[in-house]
Each structure stands twice: as structure tokens, then as C-alpha cells.
Amino acid sequence: MLWYVLKLLVLLPLIGVMIWGSLKLAKKMQGQFGAPTGGSKAVRIVESTMLSPTLRLAVIEFHGREILVSTSRNGLVRLAEAPARLEAQDIVA
Template sequence: MFWYFVKLLVLLPMIGGMAFGALWLWRKYQPGMMQAGQANRAVKVVDAVPLGNYGKLAVVEFQGKTLLLSVTRGRIERIAESDNRGF
């Protein structure tokens, strides 16, 4: 019974740390969240919203224009376009 508690006291913080680390890595490398690396790129992803299992709505800046795109597995379509930040 003593060894059970020793294993519990060792493994429980280790599993909690692994879960915390996995969530931290997921948040750090999640697509659409890496805004800091986009400062000098031609195409900037401003925001992306998931729609169901396979689709997304994405707001993208390119050559001074803001585009609203529908992104699915096999297709990307422009929904709206604007010269400024607002639609």
C-alpha cells in the first residue's frame, strides 16, 4: 500500500506536467495564432474561424486588400474583398 502512494505522488505531477506541456505547445503552434512571424510577409492571415469539420473562414491581407476566404479541403473561394480593414 505504501508503494501505491509513492507511485501516485510521483506519477500524478508527471502526468499533469505532460498535459500542461501539450496544451502549451498546442496553443503556441496552433495555425492562425502565429502572428509574430508574419510581420514582413506578403500574405498575412488576420483571423481564421473553423466551420464544422473541414471548413474555415479566413480573413487575409494581401497587397493592401483584405480578403474573406472560404477554405475547405479541396477548394479556396473568395467571398468578399475590401481595400481597407473593414468590410
């Protein structure tokens, strides 16, 4: 019985530390896999606004176009599309 309690006191914190470490590593590595190797990404979220707990509006930039989408539990719906706006960092003098 003493051996069982001793193993429990040693292994339970060890398992907790392993779980905590794997969660920290997953958070640190999030978004690094599957990215294009060319540097810039093809899809970028420009702006996002929460309308209700289940409904959100987002502006997505994709290949020089800005697309307004509505996201909900049912999926995405494209609402509008326009040419991408030039930002200050994109303008070269």
C-alpha cells in the first residue's frame, strides 16, 4: 500500500508537468506548420467584428481582393467583395 501511494505521489505531478509542457509547446508552435515557404501568406484576416455570440463578420484579403464574410455555426457566407485597399506599408515612394 505504501509503495502504491509513493508511486502516485511521484507520477501524478510528473504527468501534470508533461501535460502542461505539451500545451505550452502546442501554443508556441501554433500557426507555424502548413505556412507557405515563400514568406507572405495568400490569405490574411484584415478585420473581424463579433455581432453576437454565434455570429461574426470578417474581412479577408485574398490575392488582392477583400472579401466580407459572415461566420456562424452553419459556416461561412460571402457577403461582399472589393479590391484590396493600399496600406501605408505597401506604398513605396
